[in-house]
Amino acid sequence: MSLGLNEIQILEILDFIENEIDQKSALEGRELIATLISGIPCETKTLSEEYNSEKIYERGEKMDNHVFTGTAWLNMLVTADEVNKNSVGVVTFEPGARTNWHQHPNGQIILALSGEGYYQEKDRAKRILNKGDVAKCPADIPHWHGAAPDKEFVQIAVTSRIGGSTQWMSAVSDEQYND
Incomplete structure (x- = not known):
């Protein structure tokens, strides 16, 4: 975020990591971002839902x-x-x-x-x-x-x-x- 990326852009990067590199690393990244954003740990599922809520339709x-x-x-x-x-x-x-x-x-x-x-x-x-x-x-x-x-x-x-x-x-x- 200090480089100018917003939450959605970071989640898109983590989607790329999940699809192209490693699911476990993406999961750890989402947990870290959730903690940094809210100050309290939250479930990865909630972040995915937040990402998808920005889109009218799911990616497919x-x-x-x-x-x-x-x-x-x-x-x-x-x-x-x-x-x-x-x-x-x-x-x-x-x-x-x-x-x-x-x-x-x-x-x-x-x-x-x-x-x-x-x-x-x-x-x-x-x-x-x-x-x-x-x-x-x-x-x-x-x-x-x-x-x-x-x-x-x-x-x-x-x-x-x-x-x-x-x-x-x-x-x-x-x-x-x-x-």
């Missing part, structure tokens, strides 16, 4: 596939079916994480919930997305989206499944990402 499942660079989590809210052809998912990107180039036969809508994100269509300038911003991806236009290099980004992706599924393409190079 870590995505382990080849169509993302970096770490992202998906919380599917609505799965497309015969009644409703739209899927709705909350995607949380760690800083620097991003999708590959891809396109949707019937387009996509990105709703920025928190953090700072990027959105770019092929042959267009990259847009910076902040809380409350909306990006409307046209049908069959290659694009990518993800987090800024130093901030997490949380988005809702509304994707129509009419006309087929997402068509994934090549990874976004570091040069494209940083341009």
